[in-house]
Amino acid sequence: VYSAMDPDVQNMAEDVFEKSSILRANQALQAGFFMMDYDGRVLAVVGSTSEKTSNRLYNNAIDATLQTGSTQKPISTYAPALEKGLITYSSIVSDEPLPNWFGADKPGPSNWDDRYHGKVTVAEALRNSLNAPAAQLCNLLTPEQCYVFLTQKLHFTHLNQAVDSHSLAAMSIGGLNGGATVREMTAACQICGNQGKYYMPYTYYYVEDQECNVIIDNRNNNGTQAISAVNAGVINKLLTYAVNYGTGTGARISGWEVYGKTGTTDNDRDSWFIGGTPYAVAGIWTGYKNPARIT
Numbered sequence: 001v002y003s004a005m006d007p008d009v010q011n012m013a014e015d016v017f018e019k020s021s022i023l024r025a026n027q028a029l030q031a032g033f034f035m036m037d038y039d040g041r042v043l044a045v046v047g048s049t050s051e052k053t054s055n056r057l058y059n060n061a062i063d064a065t066l067q068t069g070s071t072q073k074p075i076s077t078y079a080p081a082l083e084k085g086l087i088t089y090s091s092i093v094s095d096e097p098l099p100n101w102f103g104a105d106k107p108g109p110s111n112w113d114d115r116y117h118g119k120v121t122v123a124e125a126l127r128n129s130l131n132a133p134a135a136q137l138c139n140l141l142t143p144e145q146c147y148v149f150l151t152q153k154l155h156f157t158h159l160n161q162a163v164d165s166h167s168l169a170a171m172s173i174g175g176l177n178g179g180a181t182v183r184e185m186t187a188a189c190q191i192c193g194n195q196g197k198y199y200m201p202y203t204y205y206y207v208e209d210q211e212c213n214v215i216i217d218n219r220n221n222n223g224t225q226a227i228s229a230v231n232a233g234v235i236n237k238l239l240t241y242a243v244n245y246g247t248g249t250g251a252r253i254s255g256w257e258v259y260g261k262t263g264t265t266d267n268d269r270d271s272w273f274i275g276g277t278p279y280a281v282a283g284i285w286t287g288y289k290n291p292a293r294i295t
Contacts, residue, residue, distance in 0.1 A: 002208075027049075030287060071273070111130050196228055199223040270285060
């Protein structure tokens with residue numbers, strides 16, 4: 001088996017987890033990390049904060065199906081809205097509630113600051129991770145179109161078709177009935193940094209049998225065009241703005257071009273960041289085995 005992992009990157013990722021003051025202070029807190037380059041090569045995976053005691057253990061980056069929260073907005077709503085011509089980089093969107101969001105005569109969704117801001121630019125909506133504009137766009141697109149985009153273009157496999165495909169909350173702000181893995185979210189966000197192409201992640205280049213015949217080969221990992229290169233550039237610029245001036249400022253690296261999106265779920269049970277540089281894209285999730293507010 002000719003592994004695709006980058007040992008240096010893998011060791012660095014494990015070292016960060018091992019030395020994290022946050023994880024040391026709260027040993028019940030779990031995490032999952034996944035990193036790949038822009039042709040699908042998986043560079044590093046960290047599947048747990050616990051010490052490895054055997055092989056094929058449960059992996060938080062690969063196996064855990066999670067609520068995605070706001071991290072999902074660029075790929076489930078803004079990307080297909082760009083593709084459909086509903087918005088451009090400089091579009092004005094409505095930060096106002098939709099009627100009947102929580103049932104009859106109960107509008108929503110609310111924003112993190114419990115305020116609505118009227119007409120805002122797309123850049124402002126993503127920079128401040130506003131929920132209402134994402135819901136408004138999803139309503140225009142329809143949840144069904146967003147679901148098709150996620151499953152057919154970006155290869156999400158853990159969503160609940162019966163529920164999520166018809167749910168504004170699921171498709172716009174990540175309130176999923178099913179879920180997504182860190183691997184799926186990271187692979188989806190690669191389109192923001194590689195001119196809109198999706199490559200299936202691979203962990204080995206090829207496999208030979210005992211007679212040196214290649215029996216599995218990932219070296220010709222041809223990607224597919226998920227969104228246009230132009231729209232991928234727009235998403236990249238929007239998410240760079242979010243890192244430099246918005247909710248993702250903690251990911252800034254001096255002298256580097258970094259794009260990304262933060263996300264939390266209801267009651268702060270899940271914390272996410274998915275982002276990239278010109279060289280690679282990575283995602284990290286933190287939370288508890290039994291969902292609870294992160295403290």
